[in-house]
Amino acid sequence: GAVVSQHPSWVICKSGTSVKIECRSLDFQATTMFWYRQFPKQSLMLMATSNEGSKATYEQGVEKDKFLINHASLTLSTLTVTSAHPEDSSFYICSARDGLAGSNSYNEQFFGPGTRLTVL
Amino acid sequence: GQNIDQPTEMTATEGAIVQINCTYQTSGFNGLFWYQQHAGEAPTFLSYNVLDGLEEKGRFSSFLSRSKGYSYLLLKELQMKDSASYLCAVADSNYQLIWGAGTKLIIKP
Numbered sequence: 535g536a537v538v539s540q541h542p543s544w545v546i547c548k549s550g551t552s553v554k555i556e557c558r559s560l561d562f563q564a565t566t567m568f569w570y571r572q573f574p575k576q577s578l579m580l581m582a583t584s585n586e587g588s589k590a591t592y593e594q595g596v597e598k599d600k601f602l603i604n605h606a607s608l609t610l611s612t613l614t615v616t617s618a619h620p621e622d623s624s625f626y627i628c629s630a631r632d633g634l635a636g637s638n639s640y641n642e643q644f645f646g647p648g649t650r651l652t653v654l
Numbered sequence: 655g656q657n658i659d660q661p662t663e664m665t666a667t668e669g670a671i672v673q674i675n676c677t678y679q680t681s682g683f684n685g686l687f688w689y690q691q692h693a694g695e696a697p698t699f700l701s702y703n704v705l706d707g708l709e710e711k712g713r714f715s716s717f718l719s720r721s722k723g724y725s726y727l728l729l730k731e732l733q734m735k736d737s738a739s740y741l742c743a744v745a746d747s748n749y750q751l752i753w754g755a756g757t758k759l760i761i762k763p
Contacts, residue, residue: 568751577741577755578697627696642687643751645696 535560539584540586540646547618548654555613555649557628563608566628568643571620572625584611618653658754660742665760666732674740674757675726682747683717684727688716688727689741691756700727729759737761 537560557567566585566593570578582598584590584605598606602614611630615622629643657679666672678686685704690699703709703718703725715728727740742754 577754580751580753583750625694640700642699645689645698648694648696650694 536630536632538564538628538644538646540628540649542649543572543647544650545637546652546654549619550617552614552616553618553651555615555626555628555651557611557613557630557634557646558622559609559630559644562630562632564611564632565608566631567605567611568629569603569611569613570627570629572627572648578627581613602632615651618651620653623651656746656752658742658744658752660740660754660757662755663756663758663760665762666729668732668734668761668763670732671730672759674729674742674759676725676727676742676754678723678725678742678744678752678754680744680746680752683720684745684749685716686716686725687745687751688714688720688725691744693738693740693746700740704760724752732761734761734763 539558541556545553568583569581571581572578580593581596582590582592582603584603586605586608590603600616605611625648627648628646631643660676687702688700690700691697701716703716706718708717713730718725739756739757739758743751
């Protein structure tokens with residue numbers, strides 16, 4: 535099956551620093567990648583959708599200047615949390631699929647293992 | 655607005671059967687997914703329904719009624735490892751996944 539990896543799996547940082555999280559599709563080309571955030575005992579919240587080679591589409595309420603997304607290749611997307619604060623502490627999960635967002639051939643999303651971010 | 659409803663928590667006994675319901679109201683419908691999520695881990699895919707009816711896959715089955723905006727996940731021969739949260743998600747007209755809050759399933763011996 536399709537495998538998606540994330541790195542790091544957990545990170546602890548000081549307030550004000552920036553943190554980069556990588557999401558890679560290991561055995562397929564991910565035209566579309568999604569970034570989610572999940573707070574304890576809550577559901578997944580979509581932060582942004584990115585298609586390879588184009589700018590990410592952010593959900594309402596998500597600051598695009600704070601959460602920088604780069605989807606430069608078909609196998610790699612990065613999320614950078616800039617100037618992180620304690621309220622940014624959360625479980626960040628990426629997912630990937632090999633169909634364009636909005637296309638007629640909807641494919642399953644394959645999830646990475648997640649990255650737990652703790653900002654002190 | 656778009657809405658996915660599922661029970662917050664359910665408890666069942668090892669070896670028994672449990673049904674987790676999901677009702678939805680979305681702008682468009684392009685399929686319904688069920689995912690399993692263990693604490694501290696990412697969701698893993700269980701099933702996808704886009705047509706009405708029952709899809710069976712081993713101990714897990716998923717049912718969909720589009721006219722009623724309703725689905726259920728049926729888990730048979732429950733095992734302790736089935737203790738997890740079960741997430742219902744609907745793909746809307748833009749193929750965006752709308753997520754339910756998840757149902758925490760507790761299995762007791």
